[in-house]
Amino acid sequence: MPSTDPERRPDPDALLARVQHEESRAHQGRLKIFFGATAGVGKSYAMLEAARRQRADGVDVVVGYVELHGRPETEALLEGLEVLPPMRLEHRGLVLTEFDLDAALARHPQLLLVDELAHSNHPGARHPKRWMDIKELLDAGIDVYTTVNVQHLESLKDIVAQITGVDVRETVPDRVFTEADEVELVDLPPDELLERLAEGKVYVPDKARQAAQAFFRKGNLIALRQLALRSTAERVDAAMREYRDRHAITQPWAAGERLLVCVGPDPLSARLVRSARRMATALNAQWLAVYVETPALARLPQAARDPILQTLKLAEQLGAETANLSGESVAATVLDFARRRNVSKIVVGKPVRSGWRDRLKGSLVDELIRRSGAIDVYVITAEPGTDTRTPARAFHRSSRWPAYLKSIAVVALATLICTQMSGLFERTNIVMVYLLGTVLVAARFGRGPSVLAAVLSVGLFDFLFVPPIYSFAVSDTQYVITFGVMLTTALLISHLAALGKRQASVARQRERRSAELYALSRELARRRTLEELAKFLCRHVVASVDGEAAVLLPDADGKIQDPTHFCDRGVERAESNLARYPVPGNDLGIAQWAYDHRQKAGLATDTLASAGAIYLPLNALKRCIGVLGLRPRDARQLQTPEQMHLVEALVNQAAVAMERVQLAEAAREAGVQVESERLRNVLLSAISHDFRTPLATIIGSASTLRDSAPGRLDEAQRATLLDTLLHEAGRMNRLIGNLLDLTRLSEGRIELRRDWFAIDEVIGAVLARLRDLLAHHPVTLHLADDLPLVQGDEVMIEQVLSNLLENVARHTPDGAAVELSAGVVGDAIEVTLRDHGPGFSAGDEARVFEKFHQARPEGAQSGFGLGLAICKAIVEAHGGTISAINARGGGAEFRFTLPLHPDSTGPDPT
Numbered sequence: 003m004p005s006t007d008p009e010r011r012p013d014p015d016a017l018l019a020r021v022q023h024e025e026s027r028a029h030q031g032r033l034k035i036f037f038g039a040t041a042g043v044g045k046s047y048a049m050l051e052a053a054r055r056q057r058a059d060g061v062d063v064v065v066g067y068v069e070l071h072g073r074p075e076t077e078a079l080l081e082g083l084e085v086l087p088p089m090r091l092e093h094r095g096l097v098l099t100e101f102d103l104d105a106a107l108a109r110h111p112q113l114l115l116v117d118e119l120a121h122s123n124h125p126g127a128r129h130p131k132r133w134m135d136i137k138e139l140l141d142a143g144i145d146v147y148t149t150v151n152v153q154h155l156e157s158l159k160d161i162v163a164q165i166t167g168v169d170v171r172e173t174v175p176d177r178v179f180t181e182a183d184e185v186e187l188v189d190l191p192p193d194e195l196l197e198r199l200a201e202g203k204v205y206v207p208d209k210a211r212q213a214a215q216a217f218f219r220k221g222n223l224i225a226l227r228q229l230a231l232r233s234t235a236e237r238v239d240a241a242m243r244e245y246r247d248r249h250a251i252t253q254p255w256a257a258g259e260r261l262l263v264c265v266g267p268d269p270l271s272a273r274l275v276r277s278a279r280r281m282a283t284a285l286n287a288q289w290l291a292v293y294v295e296t297p298a299l300a301r302l303p304q305a306a307r308d309p310i311l312q313t314l315k316l317a318e319q320l321g322a323e324t325a326n327l328s329g330e331s332v333a334a335t336v337l338d339f340a341r342r343r344n345v346s347k348i349v350v351g352k353p354v355r356s357g358w359r360d361r362l363k364g365s366l367v368d369e370l371i372r373r374s375g376a377i378d379v380y381v382i383t384a385e386p387g388t389d390t391r392t393p394a395r396a397f398h399r400s401s402r403w404p405a406y407l408k409s410i411a412v413v414a415l416a417t418l419i420c421t422q423m424s425g426l427f428e429r430t431n432i433v434m435v436y437l438l439g440t441v442l443v444a445a446r447f448g449r450g451p452s453v454l455a456a457v458l459s460v461g462l463f464d465f466l467f468v469p470p471i472y473s474f475a476v477s478d479t480q481y482v483i484t485f486g487v488m489l490t491t492a493l494l495i496s497h498l499a500a501l502g503k504r505q506a507s508v509a510r511q512r513e514r515r516s517a518e519l520y521a522l523s524r525e526l527a528r529r530r531t532l533e534e535l536a537k538f539l540c541r542h543v544v545a546s547v548d549g550e551a552a553v554l555l556p557d558a559d560g561k562i563q564d565p566t567h568f569c570d571r572g573v574e575r576a577e578s579n580l581a582r583y584p585v586p587g588n589d590l591g592i593a594q595w596a597y598d599h600r601q602k603a604g605l606a607t608d609t610l611a612s613a614g615a616i617y618l619p620l621n622a623l624k625r626c627i628g629v630l631g632l633r634p635r636d637a638r639q640l641q642t643p644e645q646m647h648l649v650e651a652l653v654n655q656a657a658v659a660m661e662r663v664q665l666a667e668a669a670r671e672a673g674v675q676v677e678s679e680r681l682r683n684v685l686l687s688a689i690s691h692d693f694r695t696p697l698a699t700i701i702g703s704a705s706t707l708r709d710s711a712p713g714r715l716d717e718a719q720r721a722t723l724l725d726t727l728l729h730e731a732g733r734m735n736r737l738i739g740n741l742l743d744l745t746r747l748s749e750g751r752i753e754l755r756r757d758w759f760a761i762d763e764v765i766g767a768v769l770a771r772l773r774d775l776l777a778h779h780p781v782t783l784h785l786a787d788d789l790p791l792v793q794g795d796e797v798m799i800e801q802v803l804s805n806l807l808e809n810v811a812r813h814t815p816d817g818a819a820v821e822l823s824a825g826v827v828g829d830a831i832e833v834t835l836r837d838h839g840p841g842f843s844a845g846d847e848a849r850v851f852e853k854f855h856q857a858r859p860e861g862a863q864s865g866f867g868l869g870l871a872i873c874k875a876i877v878e879a880h881g882g883t884i885s886a887i888n889a890r891g892g893g894a895e896f897r898f899t900l901p902l903h904p905d906s907t908g909p910d911p912t
Contacts, residue, residue, distance in 0.1 A: 031140040032183040035119065036149045039230040040223060042198055043190040045149035046070075046117055050079035052186075053115055053147060057083065064111035067101035069118055084111075091126040098124045103135045106144070113145045120154035120172040133178050152230040155179060165225045180237065187234045192223035259287035262340050263317070263349040264332070264366075266293070270351040270382070271313040277382050278349045279320045287346075291317035292325045292339060294332045311638065315606075333369035340377055348374065352381045409443045409451035413458045417466065424467060432467055433484060436460075437491060444495040456493060460485045532660055539630065539656040546648055549634035553620075554593050555627070562594045562629060593617045593629045600626050605633075606640040616640060618653045622661030630656075696730035703727045754795040754879060761792050761799075761824055761831055761900070768803040769822075776807065778816040779837075784823035792831055792900050798876045799900070805869035806835050806896050813894075814839030830882065830899040838893040842886065850886050873898070 036045040036052075046068055057063040065085040070077050086109065089102035100123055106114055116139070121132040129135050136146050153162040156173040163169050179185070190198075199218055263278035265271045275291060282289035293310055314324045329335030340348060350367055371379050416439035420432045436459035444452030464474055464485065536553035543551045554562050592610050596603040596617040604613035615633035619626050630653050632640075640646055703723040707715075715723075762785050769781060792799075810820055814837045821836045842850065851874040870886075877884040877898045884898035 029143055031143050031145040033136065033140055033181075034145075034147050034184040034186065035179065035182045036147065036188050037179075037185050037230065037234060038149070038151055038188045038190075039226040040151050040153065040195070040218070042195055043188050045151075045188045047073075047076050047079065048186065048188045049115060049117070049147045049149055050076065050083075053083065053113065054079065056113055062112040064106070064109055064114050066106050066114045066116045067118075068115060089127075091124050100124050100127050101132065101135060103128055103138065106139060107142055110142065110144060113147065114139060115147045117149050119148045119150040119178070120174045122172050131174075133174050137178075150174060150179070152226055152233060155233065158229060158233070161229065162226070166222045179233075185234060185237055187230065189227070189230070192220050192227065195223060196220065259285045259347065260343065260345045261285070261287055261289035261347045261349060262336070262343070262345040263289065263291050263322070264294075264336055264351075265291050265310060265313050265317070266351070267310055268351065269309070271310070272316060274349055274351050274382055275313060275317045275320065275322070279317075279322070281347070281349065281380070282321075289322050290325065290343065290345070291322040292327055292336060294327045294329055294335045296328075296330060296332060331369075332366055333373060336370065337373055337377070345377060347378045347380060349380045349382060352383045405447040405451045406454055409447055409455045410458065412439045412443050413455050413462065415439070416459065417462050420463075420467065429467055433463065436463055440491075441495050444499040448499065449497065452495065452499065453493060456489050456491075460489055532663055535656055535660050535663060536628075539652065542652055543630065543632060543649060546652065547632060547634050547639050547645065548636070549632060549639075550615075551633075552631045554590075554597075554617075554629045554631060556597060560597075562590060562597055564590075589613060589615060589617075589631070593631060597626055597629050604631075605637055606646070618650065620653060620657035620660060622657040625661065627657050627660040627664065696734045699730045700727055700734075703730075754798065756793050756795060758791045758793055759796040759799075760789065761833065762789055764796060764800055765803060765822065765824065765833075768800055768807065772804065772807055772811075775811050776820070779811060779814065780817075780819045782819065782821045784821065784825075786825035789824060789831065790826065790902060792902065794880045794900060795876075798880075802873045802876050802898065803833075803835075805873050809869055810835065810837045810839070810894075813837075818893075826902075827899065830901050832897060832899045834895065834897045836889050836893055836895040841888045841892055841894050847886050847888065851884070 034052075036049045038045045050065075050068070053063050053065070063083060065080060065083050067086070067088065068076075068080065086102055086105050088099040089105070091098045091100055101116060106116075116132065116136055119133050119136065123130055123132060123135070127135075129138070136148060139146050152158060153166075153168075153170045154172060154174050155176055157176045159170055159173055196218065259282075261278055261282050263274050265275065278289055278291070281287075291314060293314060314326070318324050325339070327335050327339060336348065339345075348370060350370060352367060367379070367381055413436075416435050420435050423432055423435070440452060440455045440459055443455040461474070465472060532555065536555075540551040540553060554564070556562050589604075592603050592613055592615075595609065596619045600619045600621050601609065602616060602618045603609040605611065605616040607616060615631050618630045618632065620628045620630060632649065634640055640649070703726045707720065707723055765783070765785070769776070807820070814820075818838045820838075822834070824831060824833045826832070851870050874884050877900070881901045882899045884896070886894060886896050889895040
């Protein structure tokens, strides 16, 4: 029956989130996974049998895709079921079959069978993974049956590889498995599976023999079976917890054993922890160790609190999950935590002696047994002669003396007011004034001053206002009740005020820890270098634990180096001031050990605990990034589990962020290497191709001149051959010059020789020099009148115009006209060159200025593809812009601008 305990009502926020989740899933299909340890256990067979039962019940069932693997008994189950034809894809000349998602969506059955959830689709399919296909089917409202093996779960990939030696490439995200509506385990003992394998019921004979010698070894099958059973059990346990939370069930369900041991300040706690460990091992159960800090225990001296931390540390070493709780009642807090964690057994110690408090209100053991309900309580008796008495609480004054003085002043002020009211109001109103003063003192100054105010108020009310006046004698016994109510009310209010302050203090501590994690995660998301991440990690760790912190990173050989960043009480120090950290001795060796073994070492650990600092590895998902060294001012700070968990959470967040930065840097370097390799290949290809033509012409002309007999060649032929030699040699010289110019421009090694020149004169000089090249291209000039002078490198601008015109001559057919114009646009001179050739291909307009990019039609002259890249570099060096577009009416149009005023960052004009 659902509990009606008001303290265990469902959390409204959790209930709202659950309702919203259920509404979002209301229109989705249901997913059922047939789950097994490995191939051959009968997942597809069980899925088809379940589908046939559904069909017998009138459900519209369609088989989308089932992998038979040549198993006749599985194939027999397909009889009578509608099967969708597979989709055929062509890839590298092969015809491949794949699940047809579009056909399934168009058919839209109630239930669809899609085998092999982890399958990777062939190129050409809509999604790269089959589980993505299934998600789309579920979103369309189609129920799906599917199958998967345990080795395909993403979180178990590394474990499976370690066990079997096989790296599983096809995986499924764990959320697909955990969010499935139903998981049915299909199990088969290893001996029966090996027998099926030998009979050829799993794979064909040749493949079966190979599998039996590799993946299907009996040890592997046992381990995979254990993983499958454990994964299924964890999912069932999660489903049970969800059901209990949904129905507000407070009583634990002992479907699986879980132990909780109560740790306290008495010497019996260590024995309790060891006993709980033995019980958990015998029951093969999880176990927890908790300590509840009440206001009374909070007043224990530090010497009595240290053994508690040591006991919790012992529990962690023995494999327990530890928790440090806060509450007013140990029994109530422990039981509430136990019910939330579905604990079935609680282990406590039996005190040998009981104090007067235990005789009055019962001991912790009595209260746990009385209120535990369905939870079993195990009481461990101390060994004879063991002193189990709780250490005496240290005297703790929660308020300072000024607070008591202010309390007396408040009571005096209330007395003065009551004196003025005497004779005009009833004595009950005077009581209210005193009570109001006590409430104010309790809310403002705490328990001690409020108790003092209550006692003084009762005494003054009796002495000054209750007959006989100026005497503590009471003539009317009803005032005794008034005094009792006043005192009780004041004490209750003071208790509530102290409780509120304590709860506020606990809330502030939790808020501080949450704020530290949030602030660090926000900073880590914005930082882009390891140095910045190390700096902020140290800053947040030192803010949580008073002390010194440093991040130590390895070199290329994996050897830990001196700290990259150091923080001491929020004071960050430069690398030159890091000589005092790590502490002298072998601390670098401890840090190296922590890095190599990916385990914490040093202070408050099991490894080299005598060190003065603790070293925590920055363990990311795939590698250890480095080590965080932390030397606290007080070593006891690290003995509190919550504090240590906070530091480890900060370290883990930073490690993931650092790995992200390293991966991004590696990806960037890989991209640079790929681009460099591509450019190298393009350059080599261009050199080998484009140098071959002029070299062949030069060699041919030179050999003809050398080998021709005297008189065989007339003067005209010799002149033609010599002109060809000069032309091709000049062409090679221009190609080499382009390479050298682009290299120097890219590296910034060319300084512009700025001077004043006329752009129209430069245009005229370039046209005259390229007269022969442009002989078959009519050129039309449109130059504005009174063009102003331009300041820049005249030779470089001539090269820009020459490269543009040469590009036009190479890429346009003979007879194509060329238009060249220049004019003032704004504060710059704009030069436009338009041809009437074929223009650019789609998308080439933005790429023509890239290095080695060539967009030439068939039959055009070859080149490196550097001319336009050089033009862009020269124009931008002058502070101008250059662009290329397809002109209206056809042809290509180049346009570049040169500023009329010198760039303020450039050299002074000569």
